[in-house]
Amino acid sequence: xxxxxxxxxxxxxxxxxxxxxxxxxxxxxxxxxxxxxxxxxxxxxxxxxxxxxxxxxxxxxxxxxxxxxxxxxxxxxxxxxxxxxxxxxxxxxxxxxxxxxxxxxxxxxxxxxxxxxxxxxxxxxxxxxxxxxxxxxxxxxxxxxxxxxxxxxxxxxxxxxxxxxxxxxxxxxxxxxxxxxxxxxxxxxxxxxxxxxxxxxxxxxxxxxxxxxxxxxxxxxxxxxxxxxxxxxxxxxxxxxxxxxxxxxxxxxxxxxxxxxxxxxxxxxxxxxxxxxxxxxxxxxxxxxxxxxxxxxxxxxxxxxxxxxxxxxxxxxxxxxxxxxxxxxxxxxxxxxxxxxxxxxxxxxxxxxxxxxxxxxxxxxxxxxxxxxxxxxxxxxxxxxxxxxxxxxxxxxxxxxxxxxxxxxxxxxxxxxxxx
Ligand SMILES: NC(=O)NCCC[C@H](N)C(=O)O
Numbered sequence: 001x002x003x004x005x006x007x008x009x010x011x012x013x014x015x016x017x018x019x020x021x022x023x024x025x026x027x028x029x030x031x032x033x034x035x036x037x038x039x040x041x042x043x044x045x046x047x048x049x050x051x052x053x054x055x056x057x058x059x060x061x062x063x064x065x066x067x068x069x070x071x072x073x074x075x076x077x078x079x080x081x082x083x084x085x086x087x088x089x090x091x092x093x094x095x096x097x098x099x100x101x102x103x104x105x106x107x108x109x110x111x112x113x114x115x116x117x118x119x120x121x122x123x124x125x126x127x128x129x130x131x132x133x134x135x136x137x138x139x140x141x142x143x144x145x146x147x148x149x150x151x152x153x154x155x156x157x158x159x160x161x162x163x164x165x166x167x168x169x170x171x172x173x174x175x176x177x178x179x180x181x182x183x184x185x186x187x188x189x190x191x192x193x194x195x196x197x198x199x200x201x202x203x204x205x206x207x208x209x210x211x212x213x214x215x216x217x218x219x220x221x222x223x224x225x226x227x228x229x230x231x232x233x234x235x236x237x238x239x240x241x242x243x244x245x246x247x248x249x250x251x252x253x254x255x256x257x258x259x260x261x262x263x264x265x266x267x268x269x270x271x272x273x274x275x276x277x278x279x280x281x282x283x284x285x286x287x288x289x290x291x292x293x294x295x296x297x298x299x300x301x302x303x304x305x306x307x308x309x310x311x312x313x314x315x316x317x318x319x320x321x322x323x324x325x326x327x328x329x330x331x332x333x334x335x336x337x338x339x340x341x342x343x344x345x346x347x348x349x350x351x352x353x354x355x356x357x358x359x360x361x362x363x364x365x366x367x368x369x370x371x372x373x374x375x376x377x378x379x380x381x382x383x384x385x386x387x388x389x390x391x392x393x394x395x396x397x398x399x400x401x402x403x404x405x406x407x408x409x410x411x412x413x414x415x416x417x418x419x420x
Contacts, residue, residue, distance in 0.1 A: 003204045004415050006169035008238035009291040010367040011418030018055060018412055019068040019163050021047040021401070023122025024156035036158050036183050040403045047400035054374065054396045054411070061368045061394075066415070068163055072190055073117035075198035082197030083113070089189045090120055096153060099140035103131060104153060120190055123156030125149065159184050162406045163413035164286065165249075167191040168231030170242055171267045173207025175258055180228040180249040209261045229254040232284025232410055237291060238420045240269040241336035245285025248278040255312070256321065263314040272332050275308040286409045287364055292391045293371040294420045296343040297333070298382065300358040304329065337420075345389050348381025357382050361398070361407025368394070370420060374408040 004015070021044055028041045055065050076083045091104040107129055108116060119128070126133060127149035136143035160166070166187040167176045176192045179185050195201045195208075210229070233245035242262065244255050255273055262268040274285055282288045288300040309326035316322075326332035334342045347354040347362050357363075362379035365386075375383055377395035386393050398407065 002172065002206070004169065004174075004201070004206050005172045006236055006414045006417040007171055007419035008417060009235050010293055010370045011238070011420045012369045013058070013061075013063050013367065013412075013414055013417050015064045015066065015416035016058060016412050016414050017066045017068055017071065017163050018051070019121075019160045020051050020055075021161060022069060023118060024158040024160060027123055027152075027156040028158055036156070037181060038158060038404045042400045042403050044400075050397045050399070050401050051411075054401075054408070057374055057394050057396060058368065058412075061372070063368060064416075068160060068191070068194070069117050069121055071194045071198050071200075072120065073113045075194050075196075076113040076116055078199050079197035079202070082193055083109075083116070086120070086189060086193040087116075090154060090186065095186075097140065097142040100131075100136070100142055100153075103136070104129070107131070117190075119154060121157050121160050123152050124154040126151050126153055129153045155183075155186065157184070157187050157190070159404060160187055160190070161401070161404055162232070162410040164406075164410045165230040165232045165284070167195065167413060168234045169414060169417075170209060170234060170236045170258070170262060171240075173209045173261075173265075173267060175209040175229070175231070175234070176211065177230055178210075178228050178254070179230055184230075207261070207265060207267065209258050209267075212261075227251055227254040227257070229258065230284060231413065232286045232406075235285065235291070236268070237333065237337060239336055239338060240267075242268050242271050243285065243289075243333065244271055244273055246273050246275045247285060248280075248283050250284075259312050259321065260319055264318065269313060270336060271312040272326070272329075272336065273310045273312060274329060275310065277303060277306065279303075280405075281359055283405070284410070287361065287405070288358065290363060290365050290373075290409050291367060292345060292365065292373055292386060292389075293343070293367075295334075295337070295339040295341075296345065296371070296389060296391065297330075298345040298347070298363045298365060298386065300347045300354065300363050302355070302358075309333075343389060345382070345385050345391070348379070348383070348385045353381050359405075360402055361405070361410070364407035364409045365393075366408035366412050376402060376407050378402075 025044045087108045096104045230249040233250040235243040259271045288303045309329040309332045311324045313322045347358050357379045362382035365373040365375045367373050372392040374394045376398035383393050
């Protein structure tokens with residue numbers, strides 16, 4: 001068995017990457033949380049406690065849990081070129097300004113790997129940076145514009161918590177995702193550094209579905225074309241099929257790019273694009289649909305009853321596609337999985353309760369093995385229905401973690417998962 005690869009949504013989860021809440025979340029304030037895609041500020045110590053419990057639930061079930069910040073620090077420690085490259089892209093003309101590039105790159109270079117990783121995720125304020133703003137005022141516009149030492153030289157990336165989105169494994173390879181909102185775009189550089197330079201990955205063999213190896217320039221190109229894809233839309237359900245939500249965050253043109261790579265390597269033979277309405281409450285496919293078992297799914301009917309499914313298969317010539325409209329989404333998924341009919345657990349409660357539980361990630365569960373999922377305990381109506389359907393539910397607290405609008409599925413980036 002290879003060391004990395006995700007061959008289903010519910011096969012045994014063996015290795016996963018998560019992110020323990022840290023400095024970036026301490027930077028959330030009432031005035032910036034909207035822009036940073038959180039619905040409130042968090043009690044960070046409690047979020048850490050909740051996250052630690054989540055990790056233990058997975059570890060007790062035999063999952064090997066890797067922490068993103070640790071992997072990043074280890075990658076920066078292990079690879080001098082990697083460290084240089086990440087500093088270059090994090091502190092560029094576009095992120096800090098022409099006049100500050102050299103200064104900021106130098107002060108990042110002086111940081112030890114642990115501190116560098118902490119600030120690449122947590123952000124770096126003027127006060128923390130030690131920049132001599134007074135001396136720079138006459139030669140630098142960004143420095144002259146600084147009027148508060150709590151301003152950011154590097155922005156915090158609080159959505160790093162949702163490791164599902166910035167990168168996602170599809171069968172034998174990974175996609176490092178160009179993300180939709182500016183608040184999340186820089187996350188891709190940190191995860192790219194992990195996959196390129198951490199010894200655990202550098203020594204392993206796997207594909208890069210996006211961007212192609214060594215083509216980090218494709219992230220800069222994104223700023224013009226604005227094609228984006230986020231991992232919360234991507235589900236490699238097994239049997240050579242991948243579901244990809246065509247949501248607020250993921251466009252058809254980006255799905256084609258990834259599908260082309262998958263088909264060229266024979267890694268998948270069908271992509272089912274799921275055309276969804278665009279809304280904050282269901283920004284990704286996995287906020288309204290996740291798998292529970294080989295033949296069971298949970299979904300929020302108000303959204304999923306109205307999606308359109310379109311299958312993409314390799315065309316007759318390399319690099320071309322054969323596209324067909326599906327009769328409906330669930331029968332397309334059942335067909336792809338080779339099951340007669342899927343068992344469906346809808347969001348629980350009356351219309352009000354269901355809408356509230358969807359908002360609190362009631363349908364956003366992560367499977368540890370077939371029929372065993374982790375869910376936020378507050379979603380009592382949906383959990384009751386899952387249990388009635390024979391699903392083993394491992395409840396976790398999520399009062400703080402949930403404020404960013406993501407549950408167990410969003411907070412996990414599976415690195416190794418068995419087929420079904
Ligand atoms: N896969 C997911 O649905 N992830 C949740 C992402 C929440 C985050 N605050 C965001 O808006 O991007």
